[in-house]
Amino acid sequence: MQYREFGKDKRKDNVNGKDKDKVKVSVLGFGCMRLPTDNGKMDGVVDEKESARMIRHAIDAGINYVDTAKVYLSGQSEAILGRILQDGYREKVMIATKLPVWDVKSRKDADRIFDEQRHDLKTEKIDVYLLHNLKRSYWKTCLDCQLIDWALEKKEKGEIDYVGFSFHDDYDFFVEVVNSSEHWDFCQLQYNYTGETVQAGARGLRYAFEKGLSIIIMEPLLGGVLAKPAGKMGELFQSEKGKNFQPVDLAFRWLWDQPEPTVVLSGMSSFEQVTQNLQIANQGFAGTLQPEEKAFILELQKAYNQSMPIKCTKCRYCMPCPSGVDIPLNFEIYNNHTVTLETDKNSMLGKIFYATMLESQQAVNCVRCGSCEESCPQKLPIQEYLAEIDRTLKS
Ligand SMILES: NC(=O)c1ccc[n+]([C@@H]2O[C@H](COP(=O)([O-])OP(=O)(O)OC[C@H]3O[C@@H](n4cnc5c(N)ncnc54)[C@H](OP(=O)(O)O)[C@@H]3O)[C@@H](O)[C@H]2O)c1
Missing domain, CATH: 1.20.58 (Methane Monooxygenase Hydroxylase; Chain G, domain 1)
Structure with a gap:
């Protein structure tokens, strides 16, 4: 397993007034949104025994970052993770979970949810805490309820170690959120080789990195789409040249080739996926993707863009729309x-x-x-x- 440094860079931790030691986190994190279920979907009943086998195996192999949320797997994820991390596993990992901002109307709601999470996860402290799924529609709640200050107060009390947010909106809004506080330790972005101009995109990744935030990547395989490439991308992998490449390996190593991502989260739904992804993570070095691999990814990006039904180049000349449509x-x-x-x-x-x-x-x-x-x-x-x-x- 490879490790990268996690924690805010280039400045003092202003909350408790002293430098916070950086910790080393595994380049592969375990995303607990897609654990195996009885119907193979995210609304099924989680197979807890198999999930325990997968998560404990991943931790034994060096993963030290697990990501969950109150809403994952219809609300089952946190309590299941809490049980799986018993028998000494809790101490081996950083737990990341998130405040469902859309369910918050006051700080009291946030307090209640936070305490429920600590109870379910069987932990006094939540190592890494995120305002979940920040987008313009939820931002007013964050500001009205002063949720960033709320989280920082918990950090000061030692109930949280790192404060950040996960994000699903456009680059301009991303910059606004990053700049809204000098206390963000990290952010979590959707990013993969089809997504350089999607949501915060590559510009957002670099902006946050320059600001010293650690970066957690989610949806590295576009929710599994890149693991089973279809259409024109599928044809490319079937071609003579494409047979030299493995879809999952290429997608992960494209991310780790870059210096910006700290942890790449993978939502793994079978033991085989865990073992395969752990193996790939052993090669999670920056700057190691070969020229022929980069060239093939360019072809995949082109094929993906050709599959897009709407050929919008995001120039935004159509904006602003007088009716407010984005x-x-x-x-x-x-x-x-x-x-x-x-x-x-x-x-x-x-x-x-x-x-x-x-x-x-x-x-x-x-x-x-x-x-x-x-x-x-x-x-x-x-x-x-x-x-x-x-x-x-x-x-
Ligand atoms: N904060 C947020 O707003 C937010 C949003 C999304 C995700 N997340 C977090 O980020 C984590 C990662 O995102 P994600 O789950 O969407 O990741 P992802 O890697 O893009 O997709 C996961 C899916 O990829 C497939 N997969 C993974 N490894 C594979 C392998 N070796 N071979 C074949 N298929 C493989 C599986 O699909 P099948 O199950 O179909 O086999 C798996 O369910 C989540 O689990 C969650 O913790 C957070």
Whole structure:
């Protein structure tokens, strides 16, 4: 197992007034959102015995970072993890969990949820605590309830070691969130080789790194899509050249090749996946991807982009929309939804993303004024697309 340093860089820890020692965390973290279940889906009953075998094996092999959340696996994840980490395993890992900001109306709610989490996880201290799923629609709650200060107070009391956030919105908003506090220790981003311009993207990754935040990566395999590449990407792996490459190996090593990610979280749903990913993590060095591997990834990125039904280049010339619709964001969610369905026809992720974006930004608010189409350099039929997106993604 390879390790990288975790903790805020380049400045003093202003909360307790002294330098905080950096800790070494495994480059592969265990994401507890996709443990094995009786129906193979995230709403099934978790197979706790198999999950224990997987998680304890991963820890025995050197993983020291586990990520969970109150809402994962229909609320089962934290309590199951708490039980699995008994018998001496708790002391071997950093536990990361998250405040479901959308369920918080006051600091009292946050206190109650935090105490429930400590109870379920059987721990007094939560090592790594995140404001979960920050996006514009939840930001007002964070500000109104002063949730960053709330978390920092817990840190001062020793109930949390590191404070950060997970993020699912665009780059501009990401910069706003990073700059909203000098006390963030880290952030958690969706990032993989198809996602350099998605959400915070590569620009966000580098921005946070420059600011000294540690970076945790989520969805490194695009929720499994990159492990079973379909369509044009699948054809590339079937080609003579593609047979030299292994999809999961390439996706992880593309991330670790970069210096910015500290931990790459993997949601593993079988023991075989755990053993395979542990093996790949032994090669989690920066700057080691070979030129032919980089060239093949460029081809995969091109193939992925060709599979996108809406050829939006995110130039944002269509913005601002007079009705407040975030046109590029709706396109991004719809494109990812369409590509994801190629490998998982039951995926609900697109619908979830659409339902949880700021209501005023949703495609449904398009009043067909047409000003966006006048300014789109790609001449996209934006109004038609927005209508189709709302029809497809509304719950
Ligand atoms: N904070 C947030 O807002 C947020 C959002 C998303 C995720 N997360 C965290 O980040 C973690 C990682 O994200 P993710 O679970 O989406 O990761 P991911 O790596 O993109 O997707 C995980 C899926 O990839 C497949 N997979 C993993 N290893 C494999 C292997 N060796 N061979 C074949 N398939 C493999 C499995 O799919 P199958 O199960 O289909 O086999 C697995 O369920 C989550 O578990 C969670 O802890 C946080």
